Amino acid sequence: MKVVDLLVAGGGVAGAWAALTFKKYSPEGRVLLVSDEEPYRRAAIVKLVKNPGSRLQVLTESLQKAGVETLEGRVVEADPAGEAAVETAEGEKKVAFKRLLLATGGKPGLLKVSNLNLKGVFTFRRRRDALQLGEYVKPGQHAFVVGGGLIGLEVAEALYRRGLKVTVVK
Numbered sequence: 358m359k360v361v362d363l364l365v366a367g368g369g370v371a372g373a374w375a376a377l378t379f380k381k382y383s384p385e386g387r388v389l390l391v392s393d394e395e396p397y398r399r400a401a402i403v404k405l406v407k408n409p410g411s412r413l414q415v416l417t418e419s420l421q422k423a424g425v426e427t428l429e430g431r432v433v434e435a436d437p438a439g440e441a442a443v444e445t446a447e448g449e450k451k452v453a454f455k456r457l458l459l460a461t462g463g464k465p466g467l468l469k470v471s472n473l474n475l476k477g478v479f480t481f482r483r484r485r486d487a488l489q490l491g492e493y494v495k496p497g498q499h500a501f502v503v504g505g506g507l508i509g510l511e512v513a514e515a516l517y518r519r520g521l522k523v524t525v526v527k
């Protein structure tokens with residue numbers, strides 16, 4: 358069983374920076390970051406809609422340089438006694454930890470309306486969401502962006518710049 362000083366569940370900016378900060382102040386500490394995607398700056402996924410050929414800045418190299426171990430998977434169970442179950446492509450692994458940080462991010466709130474599973478309806482949270490949206494859109498289409506926050510407005514701008522008619526619903 359792997360034993361670590363800090364187990365980080367989540368590979369977004371919060372999880373990555375927490376792991377890097379821990380290593381900065383505890384260089385001998387063992388840190389494992391578990392994420393179901395390669396760690397990257399999630400707020401930058403709008404770039405993939407603006408320019409589908411662009412690349413995201415991944416944080417893997419910075420983590421490796423700092424001595425943070427990464428594992429592709431999900432923490433599916435953790436107990437206060439310091440043991441977690443991590444689900445990976447190879448199966449479930451056990452990890453013993455001294456500290457656990459849950460940095461799993463948010464989940465888009467969905468409207469309570471029917472037909473959200475229809476073709477052309479997207480959520481916008483992960484890299485694959487941005488890639489699917491970027492591949493789907495064509496100039497002349499009409500997009501309805503639900504949400505007038507920072508990310509919603511950035512998505513609306515990206516779609517507009519790609520030639521779509523855009524309506525933002527707050």
